[in-house]
Amino acid sequence: MDPVQSNAHHSRHVRHLWTAAGLIALAIGIIGAFLPVLPTTPLVLLAAYCFGKGSPRLRAWITSHPRFRASIEDWEATGAIPPKVKIFSCTIMAATFITSALLGLSPIALAAQGFLMGIGAIYVLTRPNR
Incomplete structure (x- = not known):
């Protein structure tokens, strides 16, 4: 396999890992909405970050979602926590x-x-x- 194909193959796997990490963070964050011990907002922020590395489609979805958009925008703009x-x-x-x-x-x-x-x-x- 030539080095260019090898790098593309590797980066695809890395993107899948980032996407999986984002899905796991989001799932735990959603569970945290019902169990007050788990911090929902930091996990949603982590999911948005991971999606940014792994899946532009999921990143666009989470950053435009009515429930998550404001927290993500505030955090990314200023690092703000209400x-x-x-x-x-x-x-x-x-x-x-x-x-x-x-x-x-x-x-x-x-x-x-x-x-x-x-x-x-x-x-x-x-x-x-x-």
Whole structure:
């Protein structure tokens, strides 16, 4: 196989992987709409990014979808997260940490969870508002 055909073949596989990652992120995000522990918006943003690398058709669909369009546009234009989403995200992180403590997770697990959620909360809270 000549190198040009090999690169085209490789890039097609890479695009399929990006598309699959986007579909998985979107599916988990949709599940998150019904289960408050899963963060819908970041997963939809991830899906839009993955679709941008793998499927222009799916990227066009998700960025024009009435439910997802505003969040994607806000994020891509300014990195904005609405205050309501910030409060919800931090509340879920705190509730998850408290639940983990009540369930008796080890101090090491709680420390790791608290540290990582703290980084997540700082990131969310320092993004601009919509």
